[in-house]
Amino acid sequence: MNQRTELEKRFLALLQTPVSEDMKEVHSFHKRMNRYKDYVLTFLYHPGVPPDNNGSERAIRNIKAKQKVSGQFKTQRGAHIYAVIQSVTDTCIKNDQNILSTFYTIAKLHPE
Template sequence: KQTPSQNLWNRFVKYDDRILAFLEHPDIPFDNNQAERDIRMTKVKQKVSGTFRSKEGAESFCQIRSFMRTMKKQKQSDLQAIGQVIA
């Protein structure tokens, strides 16, 4: 069995092009904080309500949340985003 440090080194060697991609491509963030922030609301909702009542409810929540986050990243207000869906 390999040591944890050897496993880490092996993964670094195997995925070095992905790990260091942000050095060659400035548009790639060097951390995953945004991804963690994007899923945070889902965890808060789950914690407050205990769970989602159905799989469909969870999927709908995630789809709506994803759409709203995308619109926010595109600098659109919530009302503009909802207006696009209704129109």
């Protein structure tokens, strides 16, 4: 039996283990794992899928820091503009592209 199959068997066995409803957080987590069991180990079959969501957490860290410092975004439009700028910046970093050149290109394509 290969490691992947063994890991899946152990995971499914854990899901079959009853959890007391008195342990609310553990019980809730157990229910979620059962609900999404077909997706939890996706990274074992698709090497491009990370085993965690740290990338997503890092992506929202700047937004939460900005919100914490300023208390809030002043307008919905301001929040949207910030999100677009942050998204372009993060994409440039992930693709090893020059951020300033990318914004210059965008500005030339959409002069407003």
